[in-house]
Every structure is written in structure tokens, then in C-alpha cells.
Amino acid sequence: MSTIKKVTVTALAAALGVTTLAACGSDGDAKDGGSGSSSKTVTLVTHDSFAVSDSVLADFTKQSGYKVKILKSGDAGTALNKEILTKGSPQGDVFFGVDNTLLSRALDKGLFTGYEAKGLDQVSDEVQLDKGEHRVTPVDTGDICVNYDKKFFADKKLAPPATFDDLIKPEYKNLLVVENAATSSPGLGFLLGTVAQYGEDQWTGYWKKLKANGVKVVDGWDQAYNEEFSGSAGGKKAKADRPLVVSYASSPPVEVLYSKPQPTTAPTGVATGTCFRQIEFAGLLDGAKNEAGGRALLDFMVSKTFQEDMPLNMFVNPVVKDTKLPELFTKFGVTVDKPGTVAPDTIAKNREQWVQTWSSLVVK
Amino acid sequence: MVLARREVARTGRRAELRATAARLGLMALPVTFLAVFFAYPVAAIVGRGLRDGGMWQFARIGEVIGRDDLQRVLWFTTWQALASTALTLLVALPGAYVFARLDFPGKRLLRAAVTIPFVLPTVVVGTAFLALVGRGGPLDELWGIRLDATVWAILLAHVFFNYAVVVRTVGGLWAQLDPRQEEAARVLGAGRIAAWRQVTLPALTPALAAAALMVFLFTFTSFGVVQILGGPSYATLEVEIYRQTAQLLDLRTAAVLTMVQFVAVGAVLAVHAWTLRRRESTLRLVDPARTARPPRGPGQWTLLGVVLTTIVLLLLAPLAVLVERSLDTPGGYGLDYYRALGDLDDSGSAFLVPPIEAVWNSLQYALAATAIAVLVGGLAAAALTRRAGRLVRGFDALLMLPLGVSAVTVGFGFLITLDEPPLDLRASWILVPLAQALVGVPFVVRTMLPVLRAVDGRLREAAAVLGASPLRVWREVDLPMVRRAVLIAAGFAFAVSLGEFGATVFIARPDHPTLPVAVARLIGRPGELNYGQAMALSTILMAVCATALLLLERTRVRNTSGEF
Numbered sequence: 050m051s052t053i054k055k056v057t058v059t060a061l062a063a064a065l066g067v068t069t070l071a072a073c074g075s076d077g078d079a080k081d082g083g084s085g086s087s088s089k090t091v092t093l094v095t096h097d098s099f100a101v102s103d104s105v106l107a108d109f110t111k112q113s114g115y116k117v118k119i120l121k122s123g124d125a126g127t128a129l130n131k132e133i134l135t136k137g138s139p140q141g142d143v144f145f146g147v148d149n150t151l152l153s154r155a156l157d158k159g160l161f162t163g164y165e166a167k168g169l170d171q172v173s174d175e176v177q178l179d180k181g182e183h184r185v186t187p188v189d190t191g192d193i194c195v196n197y198d199k200k201f202f203a204d205k206k207l208a209p210p211a212t213f214d215d216l217i218k219p220e221y222k223n224l225l226v227v228e229n230a231a232t233s234s235p236g237l238g239f240l241l242g243t244v245a246q247y248g249e250d251q252w253t254g255y256w257k258k259l260k261a262n263g264v265k266v267v268d269g270w271d272q273a274y275n276e277e278f279s280g281s282a283g284g285k286k287a288k289a290d291r292p293l294v295v296s297y298a299s300s301p302p303v304e305v306l307y308s309k310p311q312p313t314t315a316p317t318g319v320a321t322g323t324c325f326r327q328i329e330f331a332g333l334l335d336g337a338k339n340e341a342g343g344r345a346l347l348d349f350m351v352s353k354t355f356q357e358d359m360p361l362n363m364f365v366n367p368v369v370k371d372t373k374l375p376e377l378f379t380k381f382g383v384t385v386d387k388p389g390t391v392a393p394d395t396i397a398k399n400r401e402q403w404v405q406t407w408s409s410l411v412v413k
Numbered sequence: 414m415v416l417a418r419r420e421v422a423r424t425g426r427r428a429e430l431r432a433t434a435a436r437l438g439l440m441a442l443p444v445t446f447l448a449v450f451f452a453y454p455v456a457a458i459v460g461r462g463l464r465d466g467g468m469w470q471f472a473r474i475g476e477v478i479g480r481d482d483l484q485r486v487l488w489f490t491t492w493q494a495l496a497s498t499a500l501t502l503l504v505a506l507p508g509a510y511v512f513a514r515l516d517f518p519g520k521r522l523l524r525a526a527v528t529i530p531f532v533l534p535t536v537v538v539g540t541a542f543l544a545l546v547g548r549g550g551p552l553d554e555l556w557g558i559r560l561d562a563t564v565w566a567i568l569l570a571h572v573f574f575n576y577a578v579v580v581r582t583v584g585g586l587w588a589q590l591d592p593r594q595e596e597a598a599r600v601l602g603a604g605r606i607a608a609w610r611q612v613t614l615p616a617l618t619p620a621l622a623a624a625a626l627m628v629f630l631f632t633f634t635s636f637g638v639v640q641i642l643g644g645p646s647y648a649t650l651e652v653e654i655y656r657q658t659a660q661l662l663d664l665r666t667a668a669v670l671t672m673v674q675f676v677a678v679g680a681v682l683a684v685h686a687w688t689l690r691r692r693e694s695t696l697r698l699v700d701p702a703r704t705a706r707p708p709r710g711p712g713q714w715t716l717l718g719v720v721l722t723t724i725v726l727l728l729l730a731p732l733a734v735l736v737e738r739s740l741d742t743p744g745g746y747g748l749d750y751y752r753a754l755g756d757l758d759d760s761g762s763a764f765l766v767p768p769i770e771a772v773w774n775s776l777q778y779a780l781a782a783t784a785i786a787v788l789v790g791g792l793a794a795a796a797l798t799r800r801a802g803r804l805v806r807g808f809d810a811l812l813m814l815p816l817g818v819s820a821v822t823v824g825f826g827f828l829i830t831l832d833e834p835p836l837d838l839r840a841s842w843i844l845v846p847l848a849q850a851l852v853g854v855p856f857v858v859r860t861m862l863p864v865l866r867a868v869d870g871r872l873r874e875a876a877a878v879l880g881a882s883p884l885r886v887w888r889e890v891d892l893p894m895v896r897r898a899v900l901i902a903a904g905f906a907f908a909v910s911l912g913e914f915g916a917t918v919f920i921a922r923p924d925h926p927t928l929p930v931a932v933a934r935l936i937g938r939p940g941e942l943n944y945g946q947a948m949a950l951s952t953i954l955m956a957v958c959a960t961a962l963l964l965l966e967r968t969r970v971r972n973t974s975g976e977f
Binding site for chain 2 (some may be wrong): 078092097120123124126127130131133134135138154171175229231232266267271272275277281283286287288289292302303306307308309310401408412
């Protein structure tokens with residue numbers, strides 16, 4: 050090896066070490082500077098499905114003077130659990146994405162500081178689940194429902210199912226795929242939907258019938274929707290053979306939005322009698338470094354600007370009354386009139402027991 | 414005369430002292446790195462689960478281990494790992510032979526290709542693999558056999574992932590065994606099988622043991638494959654730890670399971686270290702380029718045919734499915750999905766940046782992770798090369814432990830420990846390369862150790878006695894010999910970092926998604942375009958990995974066999 054090479058290799062090795070350390074240091078400094086009490090940055094901790102338009106964030110900065118930093122922290126359950134673990138030394142100022150199925154876990158742990166957001170009077174009453182203390186602010190709702198493959202049912206000249214009762218009829222045998230209630234949020238939502246429909250004593254009987262009718266359980270939404278459901282783009286390529294899947298009421302418009310060219314009708318439909326309503330909340334984290342910024346962000350999340358932006362970004366419904374829905378939603382979406390609901394306290398008390406019962410009934 | 418001898422003895426002692434000091438010095442950084450970024454976070458999260466009001470609750474361990482469902486998980490974890498290891502050896506050993514002993518066109522390319530699965534994220538491969546053994550796959554079309562949601566899908570996927578481990582570890586050594594030794598045995602009257610059993614097999618045993626250990630370790634801690642292909646009915650310890658931690662927040666159960674896995678992996682490593690030491694023998698190695706010949710006779714041609722068929726069906730077909738799907742647009746085959754990757758509007762709002770930027774992010778992270786892994790792993794390997802006491806040998810096994818601890822445990826550990834200055838790294842980009850480097854370090858150590866150990870220690874001693882400083886000894890003696898090994902180790906660390914998903918998904922920042930994270934995010938939303946883009950990005954990831962691996966092939970070390 051020539052001397053030049055020797056020197057180069059040695060220098061390279063040294064440089065790598067130094068830059069690594071330097072990178073560590075400089076980044077640490079930058080962070081310390083950014084999280085001081087006089088900070089103009091407000092950090093929003095949320096789940097992976099969170100999305101917002103850049104222009105809307107710019108609006109917020111213009112209005113309030115705060116810049117938003119978004120920290121996606123895993124799926125909804127994981128993101129919340131991380132916050133619970135780091136309680137008192139939170140990763141950010143506001144947490145968005147705790148829903149009614151996990152709300153009690155967050156409230157019991159004292160994760161949030163109370164704050165009544167400006168504009169809350171425009172939010173419908175039935176989604177304000179912590180009205181007394183305002184530890185959380187409702188931001189959006191979404192419905193977990195069975196979706197169907199329109200083409201399959203048209204080809205078979207069979208009416209698609211509409212209700213929970215339909216799903217256990219013999220003509221729909223071996224057609225439905227659902228997610229694991231223990232590991233997937235739509236899976237849990239669907240289980241809670243059956244609890245809402247049949248009551249705390251009868252839902253197990255329903256699931257026995259559903260199992261006898263050939264329901265298939267997979268672990269997560271990805272697999273159920275992209276691998277097993279014949280109506281989705283991924284499912285078609287995977288030659289999927291289940292025309293019924295537990296997904297969201299907003300999935301059909303999304304199928305339309307992400308197709309090129311856009312079809313004139315959605316390839317999938319929604320069984321509106323099988324829905325469970327999810328409500329998503331945001332809250333000011335206890336121990337937040339930038340409380341003022343956090344409060345401003347909460348105000349903003351229930352403002353018209355943010356609410357109108359949500360549907361096409363996260364495919365959820367606004368909670369503020371009279372928010373204009375995008376055409377995609379009005380044209381391809383469905384309205385769910387009577388979604389199932391279960392009170393958060395009841396969910397909190399029974400969730401684990403129900404999931405365990407469900408697991409031993411359906412999975413094992 | 415007497416004086417001179419005493420002088421020499423004193424110099425020798427001083428050199429020995431200096432060597433000890435050097436060894437400790439070399440170990441300082443790796444030990445600190447592992448202590449801060451591995452042991453401390455893991456201990457903290459396990460402690461969180463086992464402590465209550467400042468008291469250790471060891472009774473919990475018994476409670477949790479006694480649970481029926483968790484015993485089933487432990488049993489499944491163990492037997493599927495054993496079965497996967499056996500199956501992988503069975504399928505891959507003929508491949509190891511063919512790559513070692515036979516020459517055929519396209520060999521280099523093929524060797525790089527079979528390594529791709531090893532570094533692909535499981536999110537992607539699970540999808541591709543289902544397409545092959547599930548409904549509508551060739552098995553289904555031809556014979557109506559579907560393996561999805563059976564344990565066979567898991568076992569075959571494990572073969573798919575670990576084929577390269579066997580081919581590279583065993584094949585690498587095999588290629589350097591002098592075929593004349595076996596020939597000599599045959600001339601002396603031994604049958605073909607007897608000659609192989611008595612000459613080649615013993616020489617291959619250390620590599621076989623190393624390969625089996627690695628495959629067992631990877632399958633014992635299997636996460637993505639089991640999560641995707643196992644459905645709700647099968648879970649390994651790793652999957653269960655993830656469920657208990659991330660979904661159920663049952664830290665107590667997770668802590669006990671982590672400890673069970675830790676003990677199991679530690680035991681396997683200890684047994685391995687023990688058998689390896691007993692079997693370590695000096696082999697006369699030759700240039701691999703001289704041992705491979707074009708196939709001769711019907712036996713070798715058949716074997717080559719069988720191996721190539723296996724590779725095409727089991728390894729290349731799933732990869733081809735991904736490429737096909739990435740090109741299959743509604744308007745016929747085309748590059749639409751690839752074009753969409755550069756456009757933020759088309760990707761909707763799953764991202765804050767166009768998905769194609771994930772490629773650049775991934776490369777940057779992987780480079781940083783590689784630098785850290787090579788630095789830490791290289792120093793550790795250098796320390797381990799010196800004549801080592803019991804303590805240092807234990808350190809050798811310890812370096813492998815990060816492979817045996819679940820990413821989610823490390824991730825949650827990072828979260829609750831690295832939250833205060835001077836280590837407030839939770840929002841820092843360096844966290845991703847650090848986590849990736851944890852996985853990369855064992856690879857670097859395992860690749861560099863055999864090479865460094867092959868350096869004749871007397872050369873170092875001579876240099877030291879002649880007055881060279883330890884640094885100078887390393888520069889003049891070791892470095893020239895290990896330069897290629899460093900490159901190979903770096904290549905592996907790079908590829909592994911590129912594909913790392915478990916820890917990265919946990920800590921990657923939203924404006925800086927890595928390739929596997931971007932794929933997972935795209936696949937997580939409905940719509941044709943999202944699905945197509947996910948497949949296109951996966952294909953790009955494959956191409957990047959393949960390129961890195963092909964470059965590696967060009968710098969293969971002669972006369973040495975890394976353990977991967």
C-alpha cells in the first residue's frame with residue numbers, strides 16, 4: 050500500500066469518527082436552542098396517519114407566530130403508549146390521535162392538561178367526551194365499516210350485505226376478512242361495533258355465528274385490505290378472494306383519489322349498517338415546554354381552516370358544524386346515520402377482557 | 414550479557430503491559446457505545462416492567478412464565494427456529510457447494526442476487542412471498558396448494574431470507590479448501606462419500622456451526638415474517654414482545670419475555686463460542702478462484718440445475734413479483750408509479766416530502782450508520798484479536814447480543830433513557846443511524862475477526878519490540894491486511910442499515926422517511942397509486958441493495974473467510 054493511500058485511509062477513518070461525534074454535538078445544540086421556553090416552535094406528536102397541507106400550516110404560523118414541528122410516532126396505539134411511557138418528559142407539546150377506544154387509558158394516566166379550545170362551541174356535543182374538564186379536544190370522526198367489492202356482487206347478481214345481521218347469512222359465507230382486534234385499531238373498532246349492536250351479553254354469540262360463517266382474521270389492516278380484499282388495487286393484483294373487508298367509510302373515496310385516471314364511480318362500497326364511530330382527540334401534554342404554543346395549536350385544530358383541510362388529507366370527517374366537505378366526499382363517500390358507539394368508560398373497563406374473550410373465541 | 418537479557422525481559426514486559434493498555438484502549442469506545450446505546454436503554458425498559466414503587470418484583474417472572482399462552486409462544490418460537498434452521502441448511506448447502514466449487518456464467522450476479530432477500534425489509538417480502546405461495550400463486554394454479562396462513566409459509570420465508578447466510582458462510586470457506594486434499598484421500602482408496610466426510614466435512618464444521626447459529630438466531634428472533642405470514646395464530650417471542658409493549662403497554666409481560674429471549678440467545682451464543690473454540694483448527698486455505706471449475710459429468714450438471722431451479726423458484730420469483738407489480742399500471746406496463754414517486758401531489762399527504770427523497774435519506778442514514786458500525790465494530794474486532802483472556806472472549810459473545818434483542822425494546826428504551834442532556838437525542842437524526850449501527854456492529858465484528866486473527870501475531874510483536882507504538886503497529890501490520898475486510902464489513906453494515914425497519918420505523922422522523930419506512934407508509938393506505946408506488950420503491954430498494962452487494966463482490970477478500 051502506498052503512503053498516499055495509507056494517509057488517505059487513516060484520515061478517512063479519523064474524519065468519520067470526528068464527523069459522527071460532531072454531528073451528535075451540533076444537533077444536540079440545535080435542539081436545546083429550539084426547545085427553550087421562549088421557543089417559537091410548537092411540537093405536535095401524532096400517529097403515522099396524520100397529514101396536513103403545507104399551506105394550512107403556513108396559515109397557522111402567520112396567525113400565531115408559531116412554527117409547527119410534526120413528530121410521527123408510530124400507529125395510533127404505539128404513539129399513545131410512547132407518550133404514556135414518557136409522561137412528565139414529553140416529546141412535544143400537543144398530542145393528536147387518541148381515540149375513544151383508548152381515551153380512558155390516556156385520561157387515567159393524567160397525560161393531558163385541561164384547556165378549553167376557542168371555537169369549541171361550534172363542535173357538536175356528542176363528540177365532546179370530556180366536556181367537564183376539557184383535557185382533550187375532539188378533532189375528527191371516522192367510521193369503521195365493512196367495505197364491499199362492487200364488481201364481485203354485480204357479477205354474482207347478489208345484493209351486498211348492509212348490516213351486521215346480513216354478515217352471518219349463508220349467502221355471504223367465506224366472504225369476510227377482519228383484522229385482529231388485539232393488534233389492529235379497525236379490528237378493535239369492528240369488535241366494539243358488534244358490542245354496540247348486540248350488547249355486552251350477546252356479542253359473543255354473534256361472533257360464534259360469524260366464525261361458523263367463515264370469517265377470516267388477519268393481523269393488520271394492510272394485509273386485510275391489500276392482500277385479502279378483492280376490491281382494492283393491491284387485492285386485485287394479489288388475486289384476493291374476499292369481497293368483504295373491515296375498513297373505513299372513507300375508503301371508497303380514497304380508492305378514487307389514488308387512481309389514474311380517476312373512475313367515475315368508486316370500485317368499492319360501504320355496508321352502512323356495520324359501522325362503529327371513532328372520535329379522535331388532541332390534548333395539551335402535561336409538562337409541555339411550549340404551553341402557549343400548544344394552546345394556540347389546539348385552537349387552530351378546531352378552526353375552519355384546519356377542519357376543511359382534514360378530509361382529503363386524513364380521510365376523516367370534521368367535527369365543527371357546517372364545515373364544507375370536499376366534492377370527493379360528497380360524491381363518492383357515504384354518510385353513516387346510525388354508527389355504533391360505546392362509552393369510553395365502558396370500553397376502558399372491559400377492553401382487555403373483551404379482546405381476550407374474542408381471541409379465544411375467534412383466533413384460537 | 415546478563416544485563417542485556419534483563420533488558421530484553423524488561424522490554425518484553427513493558428510491551429506486554431502496553432499491549433494490555435492498548436487492548437483496553439481499543440475496547441473503550443465499543444464498550445461505551447454498547448453500554449450507552451444498548452445496555453442502558455434495554456435495562457431501563459426492562460426495569461420499568463419489573464419494578465413497582467422502587468421495589469423489584471421478581472415474583473412476576475414466575476407468574477408470566479407460567480402463563481399457558483406465553484408457554485405456547487416460547488414453544489413455537491423454539492421449534493420453528495429449529496425447523497427453519499434445518500430446512501435452510503438442507504436447501505442452501507447444495508447452493509454453497511455450487512457457488513464454491515463450480516464455475517458458470519453469471520455466478521457473481523447470482524451470488525449478489527441471492528443476498529438481496531437478506532437485506533430487504535420484511536414488509537415488502539411478506540407481500541411478495543404471499544403472492545408466491547398464497548392464492549393465485551404458481552403452486553395454487555398448478556396443484557391447488559396454498560401455504561398462506563400455514564407454518565410452511567413461515568419456514569419457506571425463513572429459507573428465503575437466510576439462504577445467503579449459508580451460501581456465504583459455508584460456501585466462502587468451502588471455496589478456499591484445497592480440493593487436492595479430498596482427491597488425495599480418494600487416491601488412497603476412500604470412497605467419494607467417505608473422503609468428503611473425513612476430509613471436507615471436518616474442515617467445514619466451524620463454518621457450518623457459524624451459519625447454523627446465525628440462521629437460528631435470526632429465526633428465533635423473527636419478527637416481520639411471522640407477523641405478516643403467521644397471522645394472528647402464530648407468534649414468536651419477538652412478535653409477542655412487540656404486541657405487549659407497543660399495543661397493550663403491558664411492560665411487565667414484555668420485560669419478562671425480553672429476559673427469556675435474552676437468556677435463550679445468550680445460551681445459544683455461549684454454546685457456539687464453546688464449540689467453536691474446540692473446533693478451531695488451522696486450515697490450509699487456497700485462492701477461491703483456483704478451486705472452482707466448470708461443471709463436469711452428469712452429477713455436477715444435475716446439481717447445478719437443481720440449485721439454479723431452487724434459486725429461481727424460491728428466491729428470484731418473489732423478487733420478480735415485486736418488479737412486475739411495480740410496472741403493472743392500469744394502462745398496461747409502464748413507469749407511471751416510478752414517475753409518481755417524484756411528485757408530492759401524487760403521493761397525497763402520506764409524506765411531507767416526495768417519496769423519492771426517501772432514497773436519499775436512506776443512503777445518508779446508512780452511510781452514517783456504516784461509519785459508526787465500522788468504527789465501533791472495527792475497534793472491537795481489533796481488541797478481540799489480541800491474545801485474549803476469558804473476559805475478552807465473553808465480550809466477543811456480548812457483541813452479538815444486539816441481534817437477539819427486539820427492536821421495539823431498544824426503541825422504547827431509547828425513548829425513556831435518551832431524554833435528558835447531554836443525551837437528549839429523541840428528536841435528533843443521529844438516533845436512526847445509532848439504532849441501525851447496533852445491528853451493523855455484529856456483522857462488522859464477525860467479518861473482520863477471522864481476517865484480523867489470521868494476521869501473524871509475531872509480526873506485531875516484532876514491530877512492538879522494535880519500538881513501534883501500538884497505533885503504528887496497527888497501521889503498518891494490521892491495516893494493510895484488513896483493508897478489504899473493512900470494505901466488506903462496511904458493505905454489509907451499509908446493506909443491513911439500508912433495510913433495517915424495526916428500530917427505524919420507531920424513531921425515523923416524518924420529514925426524513927427511510928426507504929422501508931416509506932414503503933410501509935405507502936402500503937398502509939388504500940388506492941392503486943399508493944400500492945403501485947410502494948412496489949416501485951421496493952424495487953428501487955432492491956436495486957440499491959443489489960448494487961452495494963455487487964460492489965462487494967468485486968472486493969472479495971482472498972484467503973480469508975468472513976463468517977457471513
